[in-house]
Amino acid sequence: MDQLLAIDMDFCTDNSDCRVHDMSAQKQSGLAWVKANTDLINDWVNQDGLALLRGLNIVSTHQFSTILETIFGEPLKQYVYRSSPRTALKNNIYTTTEYHADQVILQHNENAYSNSWPKRMGFFCVVPATTGGNTPLADSRAVYNHIPMRIREKFERLGVMYVRNYGDIDLPWQEVFQTQSKSDVEQYCHANDIQFEWVDGDKLQTRQCRPAVVTHPSSGEKVWFNQAHLFHCSSMDSAVVQSMRSSIGEANLPRNAYFGDGTDIDPQDIAAINDVYRGLTFSYQWQRNDILLLDNMLYTHGREAYSGPRKVLVGMA
Structure with a gap:
């Protein structure tokens, strides 16, 4: 399995310690690979606070929700006590915040204003923006x-x-x-x-x-x-x-x-x-089918302004 994993520093927009795990060489479906490597994926997130899974073959929103539930080991959380507009899809998958493309969303830990928040989050890039639109991160x-x-x-x-x-x-x-x-x-x-x-x-x-x-x-x-x-x-x-x-x-x-x-x-x-x-933020360039996993307490996330179509989904547990 080691030959199927890579950490590529070129995917980051600064010199921060990136954790990009590229599975482009493997031939299984994304869900099959995740089921076979759940412990390994959780080890990455537990150790680093984040993991970007790249190159998986994901064909539907339902498959994304199943992948997250497999990794998290529990059903996804319904998003109640909201602070931003979103569209609910099936199986507690949501669009990311639907603010205008020219607006920047500042760094935040999800639901930190509440006494109940997700411990883990998973983002899925369906359509990357033409320019911008990445999800900046910062170590809390x-x-x-x-x-x-x-x-x-x-x-x-x-x-x-x-x-x-x-x-x-x-x-x-x-x-x-x-x-x-x-x-x-x-x-x-x-x-x-x-x-x-x-x-x-x-x-x-x-x-x-x-x-x-x-x-x-x-x-x-x-x-x-x-x-x-x-x-x-x-x-x-x-x-x-x-x-x-x-x-x-x-x-x-x-x-x-x-x-x-x-x-x-x-x-x-x-x-x-x-x-x-601003001084601590870094980001990855979204690619289609990327899955970004975060420990919501260890890492904040935000959104760059962007142009063109963009579709990024999120699930929480």
């Missing part, structure tokens, strides 16, 4: 270590409060919670330590406090694990934010982030965090 351990100590210690001490207002600007609560029932939303919030308030009858605001730093359950290492930089209003275009503040008030912004005690986060601290991410 390195992010933790590179954030200035003054900022890191305050976040670690206070945590993050995520505030969301659903509806007119952000996703409607019916899409986020995947239900039409207000009582279902309330039950979910009670079960997941989310404070909620119904405003004007049918509008929903939620607040949830979460740690900014967590400890990886296997390695015992501290990782930067939050989405303060995504939720904070300074990440939006400043003119748009000022306009919304004037028209609806800061408390009604579609989303915002504060320290866990409710105090403001300095926009300069958010800028410093984004600078750390």
Whole structure:
């Protein structure tokens, strides 16, 4: 089997330690090869935090979901308490975030704003973009270590409060919670330590406090694990934010982030965090049929702007 595996540094856009496993030479179907090598694949992810499987023959979305369930050893997770628009396909496979092609999606660990998140994620490139469109990655351990100590210690001490207002600007609560029932939303919030308030009858605001730093359950290492930089209003275009503040008030912004005690986060601290991410991010050039496996606690992901058609799917466990 060794002759079928390769780690090719040329696939990376910088000098980071890449983990690309090229199976182009093997003649089995992608699913057959994965079933025969599940332990090996999990060893790669456990050791490196990620693995890019290249050259597998994958013919359908159903086969991709079966491949992920074989590797993860459990059914895929339904995506509830959403933060971005997606299309649900069969077997808990989803499109990646459907923002406009000219928009960059900042680095994030999936569902880090929640008390429930996927441990493993798998991405499947069906159609690579004509230009751009790659999925940048960053090591959450390195992010933790590179954030200035003054900022890191305050976040670690206070945590993050995520505030969301659903509806007119952000996703409607019916899409986020995947239900039409207000009582279902309330039950979910009670079960997941989310404070909620119904405003004007049918509008929903939620607040949830979460740690900014967590400890990886296997390695015992501290990782930067939050989405303060995504939720904070300074990440939006400043003119748009000022306009919304004037028209609806800061408390009604579609989303915002504060320290866990409710105090403001300095926009300069958010800028410093984004600078750390930019300095540590690397990416692979997507190729058709690539499968990228991530430990969601160890690695963040994002999306480059792109041109042309692009289709990348995701499953979580």
